[in-house]
Amino acid sequence: MPDATGLELIAQRVRENVGEEAVRDTVFHRRSATLDVAPESVHDVLAYLRDEDEEPWERLMSVHGVDYLPAEPRLGVHYELLSMERTDRLNVRTRVGVDDPRVPTVVDLHPTADFQEREVYDMFGVVFEGHPDLRRILMPEDYEGFPQRRDFPIGGEPVIYTFNEPKLPRWYD
Amino acid sequence: MKAQQLLRGELEDADLEREVEQRLLFTKFEEAQNWARKNALFPLGFGLACCAIEMITVIGSPRNDLSRFGAEVIRFSPRQADLLILSGRVSIKMAPIIRRLYEQMLEPKWVIAMGACSSTAGMFNNYAVVQGADKFLPVDVYVPGCPPRPEALIYGIMKLQDEISGDPAMGWRERYRAEGTEERPDDGVDVA
Numbered sequence: 001m002p003d004a005t006g007l008e009l010i011a012q013r014v015r016e017n018v019g020e021e022a023v024r025d026t027v028f029h030r031r032s033a034t035l036d037v038a039p040e041s042v043h044d045v046l047a048y049l050r051d052e053d054e055e056p057w058e059r060l061m062s063v064h065g066v067d068y069l070p071a072e073p074r075l076g077v078h079y080e081l082l083s084m085e086r087t088d089r090l091n092v093r094t095r096v097g098v099d100d101p102r103v104p105t106v107v108d109l110h111p112t113a114d115f116q117e118r119e120v121y122d123m124f125g126v127v128f129e130g131h132p133d134l135r136r137i138l139m140p141e142d143y144e145g146f147p148q149r150r151d152f153p154i155g156g157e158p159v160i161y162t163f164n165e166p167k168l169p170r171w172y173d
Numbered sequence: 174m175k176a177q178q179l180l181r182g183e184l185e186d187a188d189l190e191r192e193v194e195q196r197l198l199f200t201k202f203e204e205a206q207n208w209a210r211k212n213a214l215f216p217l218g219f220g221l222a223c224c225a226i227e228m229i230t231v232i233g234s235p236r237n238d239l240s241r242f243g244a245e246v247i248r249f250s251p252r253q254a255d256l257l258i259l260s261g262r263v264s265i266k267m268a269p270i271i272r273r274l275y276e277q278m279l280e281p282k283w284v285i286a287m288g289a290c291s292s293t294a295g296m297f298n299n300y301a302v303v304q305g306a307d308k309f310l311p312v313d314v315y316v317p318g319c320p321p322r323p324e325a326l327i328y329g330i331m332k333l334q335d336e337i338s339g340d341p342a343m344g345w346r347e348r349y350r351a352e353g354t355e356e357r358p359d360d361g362v363d364v365a
Contacts, residue, residue, distance in 0.1 A: 147300045155300030
């Protein structure tokens, strides 16, 4: 990971080249450097970091979705970048509200993001604008709701133990 | 030599009586048929999750040697198989596919729910897993365990064999009250 100073330098370069509004915050926590960017400039930031930065981050290792309930804005998308040359990692994350979660896709930059963005869409409902084939990937196609959101009911059936048997009399009927 | 003479009609009286008594076994046709069925179970080559590894060990390995009980020939086409072993958790996306495989199998057919997950969803009490495969399939034998010991699955298969030697057509139909749903009713009409 870049150290705290290196992270600030990266953030400075991104601000100069992509836009002052692109980087909202930098977080350096437990030797892990995170660049907090605005959702609309995700694609521009990743394109800059891949192609133009003096320390290029050429590889996207994974895309994650997060639900930060009850914090606002609720949903987060994390991009984990790797430089094989410097064996170094950088996290880029963005936060979107739950009402209209839209993030530009990065499939044109990193083709590996294809399935991972579909999974984030499947589980959290984040819409990746410009994605070539944004469908559910794990859940059935007619499934309703986004099951990894924290306000989604966990599903299944109540299990009878001795302590809750009086509360659930003959639930199986 | 005796058999040859018997077939040629050279044996007579007491010799013939004794020979018939020793050489022939009388039974009902259905019982002979069920005896053949139970000793020639063809499981479908179909695994769902981690229990599949255990199922392969039971069915395929010489250590457990399921051929002792006549059920080791795995068929990879559901049209040739008559035993479906649900080995692993059944996700709701997989359920229609399993149902379709089951419907492609020819009657008589049997289902074993192997392990806690396919019997009751086990630890996966959540949005993604069917809470017990008997929600969409008639299940004949449930084998508990996570995963079951090989002996447990063999015991389950032997239990199924007991059921088959009793009345194969009514195995699950009795429990699920599905009499009359046989694809080929076993009433002796026009079997040929």
